[in-house]
Amino acid sequence: xxxxxxxxxxxxxxxxxxxxxxxxxxxxxxxxxxxxxxxxxxxxxxxxxxxxxxxxxxxxxxxxxxxxxxxxxxxxxxxxxxxxxxxxxxxxxxxxxxxxxxxxxxxxxxxxxxxxxxxxxxxxxxxxxxxxxxxxxxxxxxxxxxxxxxxxxxx
Numbered sequence: 001x002x003x004x005x006x007x008x009x010x011x012x013x014x015x016x017x018x019x020x021x022x023x024x025x026x027x028x029x030x031x032x033x034x035x036x037x038x039x040x041x042x043x044x045x046x047x048x049x050x051x052x053x054x055x056x057x058x059x060x061x062x063x064x065x066x067x068x069x070x071x072x073x074x075x076x077x078x079x080x081x082x083x084x085x086x087x088x089x090x091x092x093x094x095x096x097x098x099x100x101x102x103x104x105x106x107x108x109x110x111x112x113x114x115x116x117x118x119x120x121x122x123x124x125x126x127x128x129x130x131x132x133x134x135x136x137x138x139x140x141x142x143x144x145x146x147x148x149x150x151x152x153x154x155x
Contacts (some may be wrong), residue, residue, distance in 0.1 A: 005050055010035065013154050014043050015053070019150045036098045056137070062113060069114040070145065073128065074106035074138040082133035083107065095123045097106040 007015075013033055017024060026044070027037035049054040062070075073096075077086060083101055090096050090110065098111040114120040120141075128137060 005052060007052070010039075011043055011047065011052075014040060015153050017058075018044075019052070019148070019153065066115050067113050068116055070142040071112045071114070071118050071120055072140045072142065073110040073112055073124075074140070075108040075110060075128075076105075076135045076137065077107040077134045078133050080107055086131055086133040089133075090128075093123060093127050095119070095127075 014029065017029055017032065019069065025037070026040040030040045033040070044053065048055075067130065072086040075086075077083065086108065087099060087101070090099055090108075093113055095112050096110050097113050100109045101107070102109045112120065112123060114123060120139075124137065124139060
């Protein structure tokens, strides 16, 4: 577990606002929070160096780019001790966008994004099933994403 950092209220407010709008300028954010843009810059740099902030991402509606299939893959491992090795192999598959080590029925749970069912079939059959250490998988296809949001950061 990561050691808890000493974040003050200003750090949390910066994180909250940046999660809402990562394109806001440091000067504008400083005005909202009644501090200078330089202060925001220093705080963001501190948060980046500490690993709290891991950069910014552009949020894209993948359907407009032709990615019509989102699926979740429950992965059963031959042995739980194989997790690190399997995770490294799965990271090489670009269609897998998220991977979690889990409790419950599955050893791992992956989110996969594909252009169509044919690509999904190819990834499952020609990529995923060939990874040494995977015993079997279970695929759940998403019919619709109702919402996606960041966690609300509070003290």
